[in-house]
Amino acid sequence: MTQSVDTNPDLPKPGYWPWYGIFCFLFLIGSQASGLLLSVPDRDMGHLQKIMYVHVPAAWIMSLTFVVVLYYSFRYLWKQQENDDLVAASAAEVGAAFCGLTLVLGMIWGKPTWGVWWTWDARLTSTLVLFLIMVSYLALRAFIDDPHRRAQWSAAVGILGAINVPIVYMSVKWWRTLHQVQSMPSTVDPMYVINLRLNAFAFLFLMIYFIRRRYEAARFERAAELAVQAAALGRR
Amino acid sequence: MAGISRKQVWMIVAGAVLVSAFGWLLIGGLDKNVVFFLTPKELLAKGNSGYEVPVRLGGQVKPKSVQWDDKALDLRFVLTDGAGDVSVHAKGAPPQMFRDGMGVVVEGKYGRDGVFQSSSLMIKHSNEYRPPKAGEKPQEMYKTLIKGSGA
């Protein structure tokens, strides 16, 4: 009976993904250790500069997940394939987690450097709006039972949320904010740049792992629902 | 099950575009409030209407203008944007990155005596990150300016 799981060619298989997950964590441990131990204190910030190695990758990866949400939401509306909706939902969940992390880390960094945990400038406010839209995206999915309606509404909210990403990114250039504008390799010491890139890649690898495994789970959830429905019909 | 027609899909796309356009307008309309702080030049240009109203003021700490009394926790400095100078009075120790030339945003009111009474002081960091030069210790500036003085 259970061989139907393995013989169903459509459902995603773990394959090498568990090994890839282990690689992700080893890479993360390495890059975090490098950032914490090999990076010298900043002229003004001292050790606080190291918060860059988690805050900035979290923000970048959060933005990237919403690009995935945007792409698969449009693709769903275009092709009406349920799997696209499931990828978008998986990416949205991962993105909401990284977005929340970005906000919390920003607060921890803001208190000792700026002197405040939070302030309503354009960058912080727009990031919070993005987070709230993504949380409502996830809440919406829990409230709509019909898969097609759920997918359509999710796609609309997902696109709406992703539109905020460029606003968040440009907010520091468009408006006068407390948050500084983007650093560039020319404004950051090469040693900091290397550690930042290492940690950004670590977060990127994790993001891919998270979205893929969450998608795998979402496919099995749907397959189980369909199997239950089929069984109920068969009994009748 | 054929509940979704192409028409509905496009209605949703149109709705999303509409709502986002609305969002853009809203943010555009908020443009004035989205300016997080005024510069000294802008505050001084307001003339009479700039006095005694809650406002945020941002600029740089004018070098060699800092006076710190570590007994009374009393801080005075001049905030400048190159085009205008405003004297600022604040209570309590500033954040650790406070130093000559650092970007600062203060919340408070500009008094008719020409002194800005700050109730809250925030550091506006630049996008530069550098290790200290040889012989320079991190945060040395703060220590000589705030901690070392008077001790």
Added chain:
Amino acid sequence: MGAIGSENNWSYVTAAFIISWCVILGYTVHVHRVLARARKAYEDASASRPKGA
């Protein structure tokens, strides 16, 4: 004076890194739990189908 000074900086840095790890590990556990539950649900559902038919 408040919590100011370089001696307190490590506590902020430590907090930031610990929270990052909590979120990453927490999400990993969440994904694996959801995945295991979904597989189980699917196996149960497809196992019950032949009996019902």
